[in-house]
Amino acid sequence: MxxxxxxxxxxxxxxxxxxxxxxxxxxxxxxxxxxxxxxxxxxxxxxxxxxxxxxxxxxxxxxxxxxxxxxxxxxxxxxxxxxxxxxxxxxxxxxxxxxxxxxxxLKKENQVDDKVVIAKVKTLGHPALLGYMKSRAINIRNAKKYVKEVHYTFKGKPYFAIGLKNGSGGWELRNKYLKNCTAPKDVTHIQTGHQKLTVTEGMFDFLSILGYKGAMEQESDFLVMNSTVLIQKVMSVSKGYATLELYLDNDSNGRSVTKTLMEHRGAKDLSSVYKGYKDMNEWQCENVKDAVGQGIQDVFLLPQKQTCFTPDGQRRNKMKRTYIKFRCTIYEKKLLIKRAERAGISLSEYCRNTAFGRNVIERLSAEQLECYKTLVDFKNSFTRIGNMFRKRNPRLESEVQKLAREIGEHLKNFRK
CATH class of the missing domain: 3.90.580.10 (Zinc finger, CHC2-type domain)
Known part of the structure; x- marks a missing residue:
């Protein structure tokens, strides 16, 4: 030639x-x-x-x-x-x-292979990788269903990482120190036979969504783009779904891809969930930092001291010495804590009262308390008017006019 x-x-x-x-x-x-x-x-x-x-x-x-x-x-x-x-x-x-x-x-024997070569794939279990997953606020149990522990060589040196396999047999590789992948590049399409498709850019956003919505796997298929350049593949896959939920990055590239995918008739942009953060995982990591309690998904009902009274009226302190630990999502836990605060009781007492079917009444806010006082005043005014009407009191007309003016003033507040 x-x-x-x-x-x-x-x-x-x-x-x-x-x-x-x-x-x-x-x-x-x-x-x-x-x-x-x-x-x-x-x-x-x-x-x-x-x-x-x-x-x-x-x-x-x-x-x-x-x-x-x-x-x-x-x-x-x-x-x-x-x-x-x-x-x-x-x-x-x-x-x-x-x-x-x-x-x-260079002589062939001296050349270093510049490709990623997979040596071994196993169930995720290395302490360093589990620690990295924990630092990214990922539920390990959920993660083990979809990612693997991948051992590979790169430039002649051995490495190991968390691996997510794509649709063409390539791997997305992540650990604390590097981000790598193997050819061929492709999306990861997880099919479970649903009409809704949830789309994310990377594996950690996908795993974060599983933690955000616990029952998500029972209602949606998933697609991890692995790279935004694969948007045409995403558009092709999305044609087979009635609903498309987008959890893409809050940056110029992510917004551009979201705008394109929103052309799908059933598309929903859910990036508002993590508004102010780059992506779903960053938002989840920040929420975990703010969480109160012993663990990301553990709620502890700790021993409490309760004051009781005997039939003869004597005061007696009763110590609850056992505790219950149950599993929930981080978002359910925060909601429980918030509702307990509104009721002015501890988290343990709120959960216990709810479990036993006792009525838990939230404390009124300052605004609600003001409305309550106003209603009490109206009730008293109407009681006076009723009494005057029965006794044919000549002050009846002036009292009615006064009450009408008070109601008119309160109605003005709603127009502001």
């Missing part, structure tokens, strides 16, 4: 042109760089987190968002949407700045 040439430049020599320099010429610059690699915002789409990596040693690129990579010719060819001839001319124009001498090729 003959080599393609442009002004004496062969494809083989052109591949030695540094990808970083080609990207700079195209107007793209790294957001992070080391002596081994450089990370860029993808030249193929708009994004806020760099997912485009350049390996300096091998002079190769890989787009983690799209799940594809190649050499410098492949890159320029795809970015400019031109021909191979035009691509070589593009590189040849840099001839005065770059020497196209063939760079030495």
């Amino acid at each position: 003959k080599r393609k040439r442009t002004n004496g430049l062969t494809c083989e020599r052109a591949r030695a042109f540094p990808i970083e320099r080609a990207l700079a010429k195209l107007g793209h610059f790294p957001t992070r760089t080391t002596h081994k690699e450089a990370w860029f915002l993808s030249p193929f789409r708009s994004e806020t987190q760099a997912s485009f990596k350049v390996c300096k040693k091998l002079n190769r690129w890989y787009d983690h968002g799209a799940g594809k990579g190649g050499n410098v010719i492949d890159l320029i060819y795809q970015v400019t949407n031109g021909t191979v001839k035009e691509t070589l001319e593009f590189i040849a124009n840099e001839n005065s700045l770059f020497s196209f001498q063939q760079q030495p090729i």
Whole structure:
């Protein structure tokens, strides 16, 4: 096969042109760089987190968002949407700045594999990964249904991470220190036969929603995008559902994707649930910090001292020495605490009274108390009028007019 040439430049020599320099010429610059690699915002789409990596040693690129990579010719060819001839001319124009001498090729045995190689997949159980899940406010029991503990090698070094498998057999890999993935890139579609589809950007948002709505698995299918560039795949999948619930990030990229997906006739944007936070998981982590009690999902009814009276009227203190612990979501727990506060009693007393069917009355707010006093005044006024009517009291007319004016003043407050 003959080599393609442009002004004496062969494809083989052109591949030695540094990808970083080609990207700079195209107007793209790294957001992070080391002596081994450089990370860029993808030249193929708009994004806020760099997912485009350049390996300096091998002079190769890989787009983690799209799940594809190649050499410098492949890159320029795809970015400019031109021909191979035009691509070589593009590189040849840099001839005065770059020497196209063939760079030495490392011996095969000395090359380090730059791909993620899966070594072992098992049930999530490593203490470091469980600790990381806990720090992200994720329910471990829920997580074990969907994610795995994945051991893999990257650049010849062993790693382990929490893994979520996508629809094409690739993995999204997360641990406390790094974020990685394996090709091919795809969405994760969890099908349980429902007509509602819940969509999130990443695995932790998905797992957070399972904690937010305990019975969610019984009423919805789920789709984790794994990358917003896969929006066309999401749109294709969503056509088979009557309802689409969107829990996407509160950033420019997430809002853009949400706007596109809202074209679905049954779409609902639920990002207002975590308004003021980047995503669902960040909101949940913050709520867990504010939670009161021994654990994220444990409610403790602790021993309490109760004052009782004997039949002869003597006072006796009775100590409740046993306690009950029951499971609930963090949001149910906060609601129980709030209702107990409104009733002016402890959480234990509120739960105990509710369990035994006793009536729990919430304390009146200042505004409610003011309304109550006003109603009492009206009641007394109407009682006086009734008495005057029976006794033919001449002051009856003036009392009625006075009461009418009072009611009129209160009605004005509703118009404000």
